[in-house]
Amino acid sequence: MSNNTVPSNKPVKSTDLHIGEARPGCTKRDPILVADGVSRTFGGLKAVDVDHVEIPRGAITALIGPNGAGKTTLFNLLTGFDKPDSGSWTFEGRPLSGMPAFKVARMGQVRTFQLTKALGLLTVMDNMLLGAKGQAGENLFRAIFPFFWRKQEEANKARAIDILERFKLDAKKDDYAASLSGGQRKLLEMARALMSEPSLVMLDEPMAGVNPALTQSLLDHILNLKAEGMTVLFVEHDMHMVRHIADWVIVMAEGRVVAEGDPHEVMRNPAVIDAYLGQHHDEDLGEDPAAETEHVEAIKELLD
Amino acid sequence: MIDWGAIFSNAAVELISPTTAAYALAALGLAIHFGYTGLLNFGQAGFMALGAYGFAISTLSFGFPVWGAVLVGIGASVIFALILGIPTLRLRADYLAIVTIAAAEIVRLLFTTNTFQAITGSANGLSGYKGGFAGLNPIPEGRYGFGPFEYNEYDWWLRIVAWSIVALACLFTWQIMRSPWGRVIKGIREDEDAVRALGKNVYSYKMQSLILGGAFGTIAGMIFVLPRAVVPSNYQTSLTFFIYAILLLGGASTILGPVIGSMVFWVLLSFFSGFIARAVEAGWIPFMTSIQAGQLRFILVGVAIMLIVIFRPQGIFGNKKELAFVK
Numbered sequence: 001m002s003n004n005t006v007p008s009n010k011p012v013k014s015t016d017l018h019i020g021e022a023r024p025g026c027t028k029r030d031p032i033l034v035a036d037g038v039s040r041t042f043g044g045l046k047a048v049d050v051d052h053v054e055i056p057r058g059a060i061t062a063l064i065g066p067n068g069a070g071k072t073t074l075f076n077l078l079t080g081f082d083k084p085d086s087g088s089w090t091f092e093g094r095p096l097s098g099m100p101a102f103k104v105a106r107m108g109q110v111r112t113f114q115l116t117k118a119l120g121l122l123t124v125m126d127n128m129l130l131g132a133k134g135q136a137g138e139n140l141f142r143a144i145f146p147f148f149w150r151k152q153e154e155a156n157k158a159r160a161i162d163i164l165e166r167f168k169l170d171a172k173k174d175d176y177a178a179s180l181s182g183g184q185r186k187l188l189e190m191a192r193a194l195m196s197e198p199s200l201v202m203l204d205e206p207m208a209g210v211n212p213a214l215t216q217s218l219l220d221h222i223l224n225l226k227a228e229g230m231t232v233l234f235v236e237h238d239m240h241m242v243r244h245i246a247d248w249v250i251v252m253a254e255g256r257v258v259a260e261g262d263p264h265e266v267m268r269n270p271a272v273i274d275a276y277l278g279q280h281h282d283e284d285l286g287e288d289p290a291a292e293t294e295h296v297e298a299i300k301e302l303l304d
Numbered sequence: 305m306i307d308w309g310a311i312f313s314n315a316a317v318e319l320i321s322p323t324t325a326a327y328a329l330a331a332l333g334l335a336i337h338f339g340y341t342g343l344l345n346f347g348q349a350g351f352m353a354l355g356a357y358g359f360a361i362s363t364l365s366f367g368f369p370v371w372g373a374v375l376v377g378i379g380a381s382v383i384f385a386l387i388l389g390i391p392t393l394r395l396r397a398d399y400l401a402i403v404t405i406a407a408a409e410i411v412r413l414l415f416t417t418n419t420f421q422a423i424t425g426s427a428n429g430l431s432g433y434k435g436g437f438a439g440l441n442p443i444p445e446g447r448y449g450f451g452p453f454e455y456n457e458y459d460w461w462l463r464i465v466a467w468s469i470v471a472l473a474c475l476f477t478w479q480i481m482r483s484p485w486g487r488v489i490k491g492i493r494e495d496e497d498a499v500r501a502l503g504k505n506v507y508s509y510k511m512q513s514l515i516l517g518g519a520f521g522t523i524a525g526m527i528f529v530l531p532r533a534v535v536p537s538n539y540q541t542s543l544t545f546f547i548y549a550i551l552l553l554g555g556a557s558t559i560l561g562p563v564i565g566s567m568v569f570w571v572l573l574s575f576f577s578g579f580i581a582r583a584v585e586a587g588w589i590p591f592m593t594s595i596q597a598g599q600l601r602f603i604l605v606g607v608a609i610m611l612i613v614i615f616r617p618q619g620i621f622g623n624k625k626e627l628a629f630v631k
Contacts, residue, residue: 081497105503117498119491121626129484130491131502137484138504140512144479153484176625189498196503 011223014247015262017056022261025052032057032200032231033078033109038087039255040073047073048084049255055200060222060232062242062263065252066276071235072114074252075204079111080104092199106133110198114205114235118185120178124169127177127188128160129153131195160195167191167221183214190221201225203234207241219245239267251275306586311578313452318570320453325466326352326528327569331550331562332473333520338548339556340481341513342493344401347388348547350408351518353539354380355525357415357424360534363433365423370436374526381522384411385515393510405541416536429535437462437530459531466527470563473520478559489513490557549609555619557626564620572608576601 019027031054040048048070055061063071076082078089080101088097091109105111119127135156136142137149164170167187172180177188186206193201206222207215223245225232236242242249242263249266251259253275259266266272318324330348337345358377362368368376388407392400415424424430441461449455455463480486488509491499496506528538546569554565580597583589589597618624 079501081500100505101497101500102503102505105501110503111501113498113501117495117501119494119498121494122487122490126487126490130487130499130504133503135484138488140480140485140516143483143485144476146479146483149484192502 011245014056014059014226017059017248018260022265024257024260026054026260028054028056030057031055033089033091033233035078035089036087038074038077038084038089040070040077040082040084046255048077050074050087050252050257053250053257053260055231055233056248057231058226058229059247060226060234060245061248061250062246063233063235063250063252064237064239064242065258068254069252069275070255071252072204073255075111075202075235079109079202105196105198108197108199109202110193110196110200111202112186112189112193112204112206114208116182116185116189118177118180118188121176123174124164124177124180124188125157125160125173127192128164128173128195129156131192132156132159133196156195163191163194166224168217183210183218186210186218187214187221190218194225198230200231200233203232205235205237207236207238215241243267306579306582306588311575311582314578315571315575316452318574319567320463320467321570322462322466322527322531324566324570325463325470326524327547327550328470328524328563328566329473329527330521330524330547331554331566332470332477332559333517333524334547334551335556335558335562336477336489336513336517336520339551339558339561340486340493341489341510341517342397343393343510343514343517344397345404345514345517346401346541346544347404347406347408347411348521349539349541349543350404350411351381351384351521352525352528352543353408353411353415353536354384355522356529356534356539357430358522359526360430360433360529361423363436364430370440373433373436374523377522377526378519381518382515385511385518389511389514393507393514405544408539408544409541412536412539415539424536425534427536429533431533433534434458434530462527462530466530469523469527473523474559474563481559485509493557552619553609553612555622558619558621561619561621568620569605569609573601573605576604580604 017028019029033055035050035053037052038048038050039046063074065071073082077084077087078096080096080099080103084097088095090096091104091107094107096104096107096109119130122130135149136152137146142148161170161173164173167190169184169187169191172184177185180188190201190203190206203222206218210218219241222232222234246263249261249263250257251266251269251272253271258271258275259269261269330352333351334345334348337343355377358380359373362373362376363370384407388400388404392403414420416427418426420426438458438461441457443457443461445457447454447456448460481489488499488504491504492506492509500506550565550569551562552565553568554561554563577598580589580600581594584592584594584597592600612620618626
């Protein structure tokens with residue numbers, strides 16, 4: 001099965017993204033997103049506590065970490081869907097902190113969701129058109145007069161068809177999005193995000209619940225985003241996939257960035273192994289001879 | 305013996321009555337709120353009350369001309385929508401439902417209280433504000449029409465104006481709902497976070513929808529009081545529920561649904577009340593007094609609506625396909 005998830009073309013890796021040693025919070029040559037001191041607590045739990053992190057431009061960066069590491073919370077903070085307790089971040093040099101989600105999206109930083117949010121009772125085409133930016137017809141007063149927006153609408157439709165063809169959803173364009181399968185909805189969500197011509201695409205677990213055949217095409221699509229000059233940041237659990245397509249990996253655990261680096265290097269990092277398997281993973285807990293004899297005796301006593 | 309002719313002609317009268325038009329327009333406003341945007345507005349009666357009182361008070365107390373009185377009513381409803389929306393539209397939809405139902409009651413009680421009797425007429429309400437509207441009537445005096453539809457010049461003027469407004473409102477709603485604006489609105493109904501992630505100012509769109517649908521309700525409130533007097537007890541929560549019944553009957557996210565729904569609702573109501581009253585008189589229902597019979601019509605309308613919702617849950621004009629995906 002793991003072989004199926006390999007993209008059809010061997011991906012071209014971007015290298016030489018960082019300056020100096022690859023450690024948590026290291027400086028990148030050309031960062032698109034720079035975050036400083038971002039923290040968020042839920043009651044007593046510190047969900048995110050990131051001192052400094054930079055996302056390299058034009059590369060595919062994977063954000064990995066065990067469940068509850070704060071990956072999705074960090075996503076929500078960076079995209080304006082949640083408010084941090086402290087911290088600031090810039091996107092393409094412009095400060096983003098405190099900006100509402102819709103403005104973040106307009107600046108070219110578009111996200112998808114872990115649980116797909118296809119707009120069920122809209123057609124696939126309407127889903128796509130909703131993604132287009134700067135539509136004149138989205139103003140209530142201009143909406144009344146089609147001549148203000150008809151031309152733009154036609155252009156958007158042509159572009160939508162183009163993207164849908166790439167995602168092999170063009171045959172479904174007049175169906176309700178609710179009629180798509182789970183994997184097709186993931187594709188639609190990604191396609192819809194592309195309609196806004198983003199510079200940074202943030203994918204929250206794009207592979208969750210997708211069958212292996214579709215995984216392959218999703219991987220190709222992610223690689224295509226990079227080929228077209230977009231930056232990709234994605235959250236993922238599947239290590240095979242991360243190793244194959246990511247140029248850079250950021251590892252989070254307990255709300256902090258614990259390691260960064262090239263995907264092959266980072267998997268050997270003891271901090272990463274600790275984060276995933278626990279700090280005592282290489283000690284056999286059953287090897288305490290004193291405790292063992294004690295147990296055996298206790299059982300014997302019970303049997304008697 | 306039952307006079308079927310009278311029952312049917314009384315029912316037919318409701319087909320084009322101004323009250324039917326008023327309910328249709330108010331239901332169209334709710335279609336924008338609930339059917340298209342997914343806003344649970346349970347305070348449409350409040351918007352209607354503001355239209356009725358805004359029109360009547362500015363005519364009676366301040367001597368405004370008709371257009372001025374209409375603008376006052378609409379202005380009041382815009383302010384009402386802003387007051388409702390600013391604190392609640394950022395929250396989940398359920399909160400809007402709670403706030404609107406309470407706010408509509410506050411509006412009704414403010415108009416009922418004795419404190420403002422000089423202006424609002426308290427529980428007795430207001431009348432005598434129709435002069436300006438009747439003065440605009442170009443139809444010469446006399447009786448016109450045929451069969452059950454025979455009215456004097458004021459009644460025809462009122463029906464023509466009321467149904468023209470309904471027609472214009474339908475055209476307007478149809479046009480904006482097939483525009484990119486309508487697409488955003490429908491997207492918000494499906495999942496507002498997804499729409500937000502695509503760079504749309506969801507809060508602003510929801511506010512526009514609340515104001516627009518509320519304004520429809522307000523104009524409906526004005527049409528509603530032109531054939532009668534302004535009485536505060538007309539604006540109870542049950543009014544909102546009747547309008548919801550009409551909306552669901554016709555189809556929640558349709559343009560013609562509210563109009564046809566309102567016609568069906570009023571014709572059925574009139575038919576049942578005529579039929580039951582005469583059936584009691586004729587001794588067909590011996591265990592029932594005529595007072596009890598007066599209440600029975602609402603029960604029968606309720607049963608009729610239940611049957612329609614069970615056997616045609618998408619409403620008269622709704623798209624059956626949509627139901628296949630309702631969670």
